[in-house]
Amino acid sequence: MLNNNTIYNSQFASLSFITMITFKTAMLPKYLASAVGRDSWITVLIMVAIELLMYVAVYYTARRINLQEEKNKVFIAPIMLAIFMLSMVRVIVLYSEMVDYTATTLFDHRRSIFIIITFAPVLGYLVYKGGNVIARLGEILLYVVVAVIATQTVLIQIDLDWSNILPVMVDNGDKVGKGIYNHFMWFGDFIPLLFFSVVNNKNKIMAKISVPIALTVAGVLVVLFFLVFTAAYGGAGILVNYAFNKMAVFNKISALVGASNALSVTTWLIMALLQLSMLIYSAAMSLSYFIKKKNLAIVIVIVAVSLIEAFWVQNVNNGYAFATSWVKWGVAAIQYTVPVILAGYARYKTSKAKLVKNDKAVQTNNQKESSDTEDPVKNSQLNGRKSEVSA
């Protein structure tokens, strides 16, 4: 039986895959179409490459230390505080997208407060059940996600004008840069994974390939999605909310039965819930480091997030304004430094543990040897063997 936050490589891979694609295929295409235009896919390519480098540090850490069990208060306390702040800010922004999506797409009247009330216990329950349950849910969901993506790809029927992505990077370099630094909030989503501790799958092949395959596929899919989105909508991308939902209607089934995006609508909603539960999990776990009560920390985070969403953020536009305010610099600083610092710490701890282990081994050997020298019979035998070897 694995500990509450100890998961297998394959589960870690599933969570990474879902984390990487969920919120990048919702409002981000519209935001980047406005900020960058036809070169938005280049912004995404750069950011995904950075994200993958960051992932190496996160995975390295999760393989070596269990953040929730670390005792070095002087080092861990500021890290926990930084993670708590980052997780809360990211939850506030991304939660506003999910609430708005549900309110506008699934209901006639956009009363988001009821949606917040409905999601709160669901998220709370998932976080209460802990990392194992979130990871297991992610693992189960991955099959559905892959099936939906495969179905949509096979049945796609959409006119794409690939010349919409041309010319590439002509008089647009500053916009690509602006697109990067204004949208840190939608990249580098792997911080919550630091709260998971990874062990190898029993299946050795799965243990080796699951993480690299999941990340490569997710990275390629995200960049491809932006290319297809630009080829499909061109300059009109600035008007398209929830890109995955709008594009899902372009398939052969739609011609026969009308709107057929129910598959992607529901799947995305569960993916979003899962990613938000991971963020709330990391916020709650980092808070519990200070208040020492996990359940209380979960309740505090859920209530705080719900109140902030309902009475302060209120809609997705305010969420975007908040995400692109000065807050983005804090987010970038934390999300790109914390994994590297923790990876360094994990390396230090591992090498220290090795040294201790080696020291212990040397000590044991020495003790053995000294006890041997005290035994004259053994000693004479040993000396005899040594002399034989030297002869």
Add this chain to the structure above:
Amino acid sequence: MSILIKYKWLALVLAVVFMLVIDSMVYNVSISHRGIAIGLGIDIEEGEISLTAQVVLPKNGGVSSGGNNFINYNAKAKDMEKAIDIIGAESGLELSVAHTSIIVVGKSVIESARYDLFRYFISDDKINDNVLIAMAEDKAADVMKAKVPVGEVASLQLLNQLSPAKHPLGLIAVNLKDFTSRMFCGQGENYLPIVSIIPTTPSSDQSKDKVDKADAFKMDKTAIMDKEGLKGELDSKGSEGLSLITNNLQDGVIDIVGSDDRDISVHIVDSKSGVKYDYKNRKYKVNLALKTSRSEGRYEPDNTYSYLLDDQEIADLQKGIIDRVSSVISYSEEIGVDILGIKEGFYRYNPKQKYNIMTDDFLKTVKLEINFKIIQR
């Protein structure tokens, strides 16, 4: 929380109660109180939007036989939201556009360049971006009111004609996504199929209802517009050329005049086109792959019955197609609208030549070259 984990039945009961309470609070409208609009017609009258919504009445199940299960609601307002609201208030139904399959805009909409309406629809989260768009020859409301004989209402009839299994020659189906994305290219050059109402014989169903006049739709012309509004109409010959280049043709019969003045009907079973921009030689190159056969067979000298075109007929077919595509380009020059987006295409592939390409007379310097690949069925 631990109580709920211990007593799972309590959690289930609470969940059910919670769902019912939330559901009653979010004001969900039942299906019988929804007006499902299958088609919308939009006109501009005295600066205001005149919205005609063709609504299926859910209480009757939406079966069209008998012709009384659809109703046209109309409202005038300054903006679309208000017009939809007025229809809701007057009909007592919540107007739902999630199942709308076609939007017909009146000539007045394009003439007055009210493209904000398309921006409204594409930004809307409920309407699908694959909804088809057409322009009425005159008023959209007249199209919606048309008495079509094929046992359907106007919206469904238009839908059948615009989205058959294969697009016929000269019929250009345009959806909301494609129309809106072209609005953002170059000078907003765009096109829409024109819906004309023509008289026809009533169907047997209509005769039973003592209808003495019936309408049919003809869509062989194409409206041309840019960001300033309506610029002209491509005739049926030009529309055929446009449909060949824009890959809208998948099946159809093309009538050509042979070198010996004979009329030949060629069945184009399938076509695929690709475009290249050769800036150095100022050539607009179209690669056209066609699957063809004669519409009528004939006896060959060896007494076999064949649908194959002979070499002369193939040459005549090529000439007929070049004429059609050339007519689109010459009409573009005539009305000053780059219908095929040739300038934008040259710029995209040769961005360094932007200032040479984006001139008024660049289009005149470009030569058309069509490379044919004809496969006989």
